[in-house]
Amino acid sequence: MATPFTRRLDAVARELASKKGSGRWCASRIAAAERAILDRIPLVDLVLEVRDARIPTTSAFESLRKACCSHKQVIVLNKVDLANDSLTKKWIENFKNQNYPTCGLNAHNKDSVKELLRIVRAKLKELKFGQSKYTATILLAGIPNVGKSSIANNMHQIGRIGAAEKGKLKHAVVSPYPGETEDISSYKFGSHPNLYVLDTPGILRPEIAHYHSGAKLALTGAIKDNLLDEHELARYFLAILNLSEEYKRWVTPKDTTDSMPGSLEKHRRKGQYASDFTQDFIVKDVRQTLFDCISSFEGDLENECDMERLIESQIKALQVPLKASLESSAHRHSTVATKLLKLYRTGRLGHYTLDLVKDEQCRQCHVHWVLHFLLLAGEMEKLDANATVAAS
Numbered sequence: 321m322a323t324p325f326t327r328r329l330d331a332v333a334r335e336l337a338s339k340k341g342s343g344r345w346c347a348s349r350i351a352a353a354e355r356a357i358l359d360r361i362p363l364v365d366l367v368l369e370v371r372d373a374r375i376p377t378t379s380a381f382e383s384l385r386k387a388c389c390s391h392k393q394v395i396v397l398n399k400v401d402l403a404n405d406s407l408t409k410k411w412i413e414n415f416k417n418q419n420y421p422t423c424g425l426n427a428h429n430k431d432s433v434k435e436l437l438r439i440v441r442a443k444l445k446e447l448k449f450g451q452s453k454y455t456a457t458i459l460l461a462g463i464p465n466v467g468k469s470s471i472a473n474n475m476h477q478i479g480r481i482g483a484a485e486k487g488k489l490k491h492a493v494v495s496p497y498p499g500e501t502e503d504i505s506s507y508k509f510g511s512h513p514n515l516y517v518l519d520t521p522g523i524l525r526p527e528i529a530h531y532h533s534g535a536k537l538a539l540t541g542a543i544k545d546n547l548l549d550e551h552e553l554a555r556y557f558l559a560i561l562n563l564s565e566e567y568k569r570w571v572t573p574k575d576t577t578d579s580m581p582g583s584l585e586k587h588r589r590k591g592q593y594a595s596d597f598t599q600d601f602i603v604k605d606v607r608q609t610l611f612d613c614i615s616s617f618e619g620d621l622e623n624e625c626d627m628e629r630l631i632e633s634q635i636k637a638l639q640v641p642l643k644a645s646l647e648s649s650a651h652r653h654s655t656v657a658t659k660l661l662k663l664y665r666t667g668r669l670g671h672y673t674l675d676l677v678k679d680e681q682c683r684q685c686h687v688h689w690v691l692h693f694l695l696l697a698g699e700m701e702k703l704d705a706n707a708t709v710a711a712s
């Protein structure tokens with residue numbers, strides 16, 4: 321039995337596979353962009369495969385496996401600030417054991433980008449670059465929205481280039497929406513020797529209809545939200561949160577204004593909320609609401625009906641802190657879903673890694689169970705055998 325969510329994933333896969341499609345998301349454009357990227361691989365000195373640290377295997381750009389040998393490739397797990405720290409370390413170890421040099425990155429953090437630059441230079445040296453060439457080019461490749469353009473921009477800005485060239489800094493398009501990069505563009509990030517980085521469009525193949533992957537890609541933002549149902553995604557996130565340990569680190573019920581930093585409390589008393597203070601209060605209230613719902617819940621989270629009940633009560637309770645109760649009843653759920661997903665995607669509701677390494681298999685059952693409950697309604701076994709959906 322297909323659920324509305326799985327039907328929507330099917331529709332996205334069909335759109336990706338369709339010859340016509342819409343804009344960036346049509347099959348012929350994606351295939352052309354993929355060909356252009358793969359054609360460049362023999363010409364570049366190093367390939368950085370950018371993945372999302374929250375989904376280190378689901379966000380793999382599979383076509384690279386055949387096109388690029390592992391010694392010329394580095395896996396960059398970007399957005400480590402949104403992932404679970406200890407699982408990121410395990411994933412890095414796991415890939416290194418498979419002979420893939422791997423590093424974690426927060427593309428928004430200057431020190432993290434400097435460390436990436438150091439790794440890139442060391443790798444180029446190891447590949448004997450510089451003995452016969454004065455220019456090296458590295459290529460960033462990956463699925464949509466993993467942060468390739470952010471990395472290109474920051475390498476370009478932080479890399480050592482001459483003062484005269486600094487004045488001519490270019491900017492790759494960075495956007496919270498997937499599929500914004502349309503062309504391959506080059507950015508300089510070093511002089512003497514000259515170093516260039518190529519930013520490329522994100523590639524997403526029709527196989528996303530493999531339901532595990534589709535749900536994770538959608539939650540982390542690699543698939544446009546308007547192609548899916550935000551309400552289902554928000555429920556998926558709440559199920560993950562309810563089964564995690566994350567909320568236990570949040571405030572206890574007594575911890576309200578007592579723990580507020582003095583300046584915040586002063587602003588609150590005066591009724592003056594600077595915009596980020598307002599955000600802080602909203603996050604605090606959302607966490608408190610979720611915490612209260614889970615801690616007062618008496619059901620069994622391993623039971624589908626109980627989990628469903630808890631999620632429904634959370635969505636209802638969140639209408640207050642997320643200011644959805646002011647909207648018409650038809651829009652309340654979607655407002656809660658949109659705002660909740662935004663908070664999750666900016667890391668304000670904890671750090672979750674959705675792909676789990678082998679020695680976490682017992683917890684993997686949990687994730688399987690969440691997907692089973694939310695997406696498949698009894699169809700899991702069939703789907704496991706049916707891992708990919710034909711592109712035609």
Ligand SMILES: Nc1nc2c(ncn2[C@@H]2O[C@H](COP(=O)(O)OP(=O)(O)OP(=O)(O)O)[C@@H](O)[C@H]2O)c(=O)[nH]1
Nearest residue numbers: 427464465466467468469470495496499500501522
């Ligand atoms: N928290 C966090 N956000 C990041 C990081 N890197 C990028 N982002 C955000 O992720 C979103 C996507 O970044 P882009 O650089 O546009 O991603 P892209 O891979 O070029 O996307 P496509 O154009 O779809 O290929 C933007 O909102 C970035 O600000 C990171 O390390 N941490």
